[in-house]
């Protein structure tokens with residue numbers, strides 16, 4: 001039987017909606033930070049399914065939790081309660097310091113829900129429904145979230161784009177104050193921009209933004225879909241800055257690979273939501289919630305936040321000491337790392353793939369690494385070795 005990477009590439013070209021530029025690699029199975037393609041070639045995974053596989057692949061506790069839940073109940077609808085959903089809700093509320101949670105199935109869906117909650121609250125106090133986001137941000141690919149993302153390339157061809165969204169410079173408090181009006185419902189911000197190139201919010205700015213939103217009674221939404229759930233060496237990125245949002249969106253790592261999103265909100269904003277205001281069929285089903293619970297437990301039990309912080313330091317020291325050709329800067333927190341070069345990083349990523357490392361290019365000249373939080377030092381060493389060789393090859 002033909003089991004080559006190319007066989008599946010050809011099937012994909014024939015049948016799948018051609019919207020992703022695929023690498024010619026068909027992955028078959030994984031273990032920890034390693035994955036294998038259908039031809040048996042091994043790769044080290046420094047991308048983690050784009051910040052999803054925080055526990056790596058095939059973590060025994062996650063697999064066990066999913067298997068046990070599958071054999072009991074997969075789905076029941078939100079007309080009834082389930083133990084995993086009730087327990088995950090309690091856990092998320094306890095660790096986030098927010099008061100209420102709603103489960104969705106993806107990041108974009110979480111942002112959509114957050115926008116609805118913010119608007120409902122804003123209208124309840126006589127404000128308008130405008131949502132202000134920041135340049136370089138990414139909030140998803142649905143219609144409202146491409147409007148919030150504010151990138152013209154992502155909106156082109158999909159007009160009319162939903163109204164009520166504006167986009168202002170990142171880390172600029174003057175722009176915040178200049179745009180705010182009675183029409184403003186909420187600001188939405190990623191404390192660390194992921195797709196935008198691993199750009200950290202300025203601590204002074206985010207504190208000023210929080211105070212301004214408090215003064216004006218404007219909702220502050222943190223999109224922690226990429227930077228939340230341990231990615232930055234804290235359970236939530238906002239803990240680095242000591243600033244709490246009114247609403248927070250999560251997805252990606254929460255299910256360790258099982259699709260689940262969450263919207264958390266404080267009591268003030270949540271109180272505007274009435275029965276029937278929002279809903280979902282799949283969101284928060286027992287299977288996804290059992291996976292979420294297992295992920296959070298493993299992060300705590302296996303000290304993965306500490307590991308992420310230790311590996312951050314190790315990686316930063318190593319990379320800065322290497323004097324890589326074209327190297328400009330390494331930034332990020334925990335294992336959310338951007339390495340900026342003075343050249344386009346797509347060819348670099350393609351070369352690294354050839355040499356057995358999955359990584360990602362973002363924002364043109366940034367190499368993004370989002371490995372599992374339990375990645376081992378020897379795997380990081382190998383990633384760096386491949387990085388060095390790949391730069392030599394493409395230069």
Ligand SMILES: Cc1ncc(COP(=O)(O)O)c(C=O)c1O
Nearest residue numbers: 106107108138139140194225226
């Ligand atoms: C910060 C942020 N928000 C929203 C999204 C959209 O998430 P999803 O692709 O699950 O819809 C992403 C995905 O990359 C993201 O990084």
